[in-house]
Amino acid sequence: MSGEPIHAELIAVPVAVTGARPRVLTLFDGSALPAGPLESGHRSLQAGLRNWAERLTGHPLGYVEQLYTFADPARSRTGRSISISYLALTAETRTPLGGRVSWQDWYRYFPWEDRREKIATIETAIKPGLDHWSAGSDEHRARASLCFGLDGAAWNEDLVLARYELLYEAGLVREAARDGRPAHGAFAPGAIMTADHRRILATAISRLRAKIKYRPIVFELMPENFTLLDLQRCIEAIAGHTLHKQNFRRLIESQKLLEETGSLASGSGRPAKLFRYRPEILAERAHAGTRLTLARS
Amino acid sequence: MSGEPIHAELIAVPVAVTGARPRVLTLFDGSALPAGPLESGHRSLQAGLRNWAERLTGHPLGYVEQLYTFADPARSRTGRSISISYLALTAETRTPLGGRVSWQDWYRYFPWEDRREKIATIETAIKPGLDHWSAGSDEHRARASLCFGLDGAAWNEDLVLARYELLYEAGLVREAARDGRPAHGAFAPGAIMTADHRRILATAISRLRAKIKYRPIVFELMPENFTLLDLQRCIEAIAGHTLHKQNFRRLIESQKLLEETGSLASGSGRPAKLFRYRPEILAERAHAGTRLTLARS
DNA sequence: CGAAAATATGCTCGTTTCGAGCATAAGGAG
DNA sequence: CTCCTTATGCTCGAAACGAGCATATTTTCG
Incomplete structure (x- = not known):
C-alpha cells in the first residue's frame, strides 16, 4: 500500500445524562470536542482516543463506539487529514475539571431537538428561514417538511444529523456563514462550535437516539x-x-x-x-x- | 494538529444479489476485496473509494455507505496505516470482468450463515470446535451459545461479525492459524481471504442484514x-x-x-x-x- | 392532624401488528 | 382436461401498543 501520508485525528463525543439533561464534555468553554492526533504509541484507535480524551479533560471515557470517519477536502499546505469520531458514554462525575473543560447541555447546540416541553422554537425561529430557502423549490420544501415535521409530516427524533445538515445547506446556522455559504434569514438558535464539531455532535445524538431503541446501552449512562x-x-x-x-x-x-x-x-x-x-x-x-x-x- | 503521518486505505465491499444468491465483487479469484490508498487527487473519501473500485474491477459502485475504520496494530517499519471500509450496493452486470476479478457467492466465505435450507453445517462442522474451545469456561460457552443459537438460544441473523470474531478467537478459522493463534479443532468451512478482508465482509453482511429491516435499501439491489x-x-x-x-x-x-x-x-x-x-x-x-x-x- | 399533592404501581380496553394457514385464481406442461 | 406451480385474498388467534382509569404510599402544607 502506498499513497500520500496523511494525518489522522481522533475525536470523542463524551456523553452523560445528569438530572434529566443530556450533557457533552467540551473544551474551550463549550466550543470544541476533545480531540487529538493518532500517535505511534497508541495500540489502537480506541486506545489513542481514550488517551487523548483523558489527557485533555481529566475524565475517563466509558463505553466507546465508533461513529464516522471523514476527510477534509484536501486543504493543501498542511497536508490532508482525516478525522475518526467516537461516541463515548459515561457518568458525569463531580470531579472538578481543569481550565476551560466543561459539561454542556447538548440542547444548547440544538435547541430545536428538545421537545419535552412545548416550545415553539421551530415555528418562530426556524420555519421562516426554511420557508425562505425552500420558496420556489418543491424538492427543498419536501426535505424541510420531512426533516422538521412540517406540513403534517411526523417528527422523527432520529434525524438530528439530517436536520443540522439541512440547516447548514440552507445557510441557517452560523457555521454556514463562517464557511462562506449564502444566508436565507436569521440564524437558528443554538451555540456554534469549532470546525465541524457541531456536526459530529449531531451525528452522535442521532446514533444514540437510534440505538437506545434496540440495544441496552442506556445503562452505560445510569x-x-x-x-x-x-x-x-x-x-x-x-x-x-x-x-x-x-x-x-x-x-x-x-x-x-x-x-x-x-x-x-x-x-x-x-x-x-x-x-x-x-x-x-x-x-x-x-x-x-x-x-x-x-x-x- | 500534528502526529505522525500515516497511510489510509479505502476498502469496498461491493454487493449484488443475482438469482437468489448474494454476491460480492472480489479480486484475485475471490481472495481480496477491492482496495486502494487515499490519494491527494481524491475529492473525498467516497470519491477515492469509487475511483479505486472502478479502476480495479471495471464495475462502478452504486449506493455507498461507510462501514468501519480500523488501524493495524502499528506494524512498525512501513509506518502505520488505517483502513476505511465501505458497503456498496449495486446490480451485477453481465459485463465481462478482467483478469482475476470475479463475483463470489458470499456464503462461500460464511457457509454457516445460509440457513435457507436445513443444512447441519453448524452441528457437524462448527459445534465440535466450539465445544472444545468452551470446555471449562462458562463464559466461552455462553458466548458461543448466544452467537450460534446453541443450547436453545435463538439464532440472530445479524450477528455475522460476532460469529466470525468468535470463530477467530477460538482459532476455528484459517486466518487465526495464519496469524499464529492456537487451534481448537478442525477449521470451520469457508474460504479464507487476505489480511482481514473476510472480517470486513462479515461487517458488511451484518450491517446489510440489520439495515434492510428499517431502511428501504434493498431496492438498490433490485x-x-x-x-x-x-x-x-x-x-x-x-x-x-x-x-x-x-x-x-x-x-x-x-x-x-x-x-x-x-x-x-x-x-x-x-x-x-x-x-x-x-x-x-x-x-x-x-x-x-x-x-x-x-x-x- | 387531616387534606392535598406527588409518585409509584396495577390493570383494562380497543387497536395494530404478527405469525400461521386455508382457500382460490391463473398460467403452463403433459 | 388434469396436474403442477406460483400468485393472491382472507381469516384467526396471539402479542404488542397506545391511552387511560384506579389505587397505593409518602411527603407537604394548611
Missing part, C-alpha cells in the same frame, strides 16, 4: 441503582420527548433486563423500588431491547 | 421492475432464511413503497404483477420500512 422513573427521565432526555409512564414500565419489565435491589428510593412522593441492570445480561449483548420482525418460515 | 417474489428472494438471500410469503406480501404492501407497473412477469406458474420502487420515496429516505416504538406522551 448509576448503579436507579428507579424506573430515573431511567425514563434519562431516555426522555436523550430522545427529546416524553414517554407514557405506565407503558414505559410495562415495556422495561417485559424485557427482563433489570432486577430489584430490594431497597427503595426516597423522594417527594411514594418511594420507588430501586433496580439495577442484570449482570448476567452484560455478557449477552446480543438481543435485549429488541423488537425485530420479518417472520421466518 | 432491477427497475420486479415481482414481489423477486423481492422476497432477494431479502431471503441477504437474511439467510426464508420468509412467509403471504405475510411478506402484506408487510410490503402496507408500507406503500411500491407501485404496480401494470405489466406482468412470465414464469412457470401464474404470472405475477410487476412492481417498481415509488420514485417519490427516493426523496424521503427518512422513514420507510420502519416499525419503531416507545409511545409518546
